[in-house]
Amino acid sequence: MFKCCGSNDSGDWLQSVYIESPESQDRLVPDSCCKTITPLCGLRDHPSNVYKVEGGCITKLEQFLADHLLVIGAVGIGVACLQLVGAFLTACFLYLLYKEEEDDLASL
Numbered sequence: 001m002f003k004c005c006g007s008n009d010s011g012d013w014l015q016s017v018y019i020e021s022p023e024s025q026d027r028l029v030p031d032s033c034c035k036t037i038t039p040l041c042g043l044r045d046h047p048s049n050v051y052k053v054e055g056g057c058i059t060k061l062e063q064f065l066a067d068h069l070l071v072i073g074a075v076g077i078g079v080a081c082l083q084l085v086g087a088f089l090t091a092c093f094l095y096l097l098y099k100e101e102e103d104d105l106a107s108l
Contacts, residue, residue, distance in 0.1 A: 005033030
């Protein structure tokens with residue numbers, strides 16, 4: 001989705017456990033870094049094949065969060081308000097239960 005490869009650049013993968021494992025089959029980057037994903041496309045680490053974005057995925061993620069900060073904040077505030085309403089309704093319900101129990105005891 002972000003069209004990036006690695007935290008800072010595609011070179012981050014060279015020292016990764018994934019690339020050093022036998023399952024990587026001598027890939028230089030994971031296949032998910034390829035512009036057109038095909039089996040074993042990560043064998044060739046070339047700008048025409050692999051995303052070479054300055055700053056890598058961290059920069060892309062930071063930009064995405066900054067662009068959507070208003071929506072993320074609004075959803076967080078909405079959820080907090082719903083929790084407060086739920087806590088208030090629970091307190092009202094408990095108050096009515098205790099009051100009804102008191103009235104039942106008083107009538108005995």
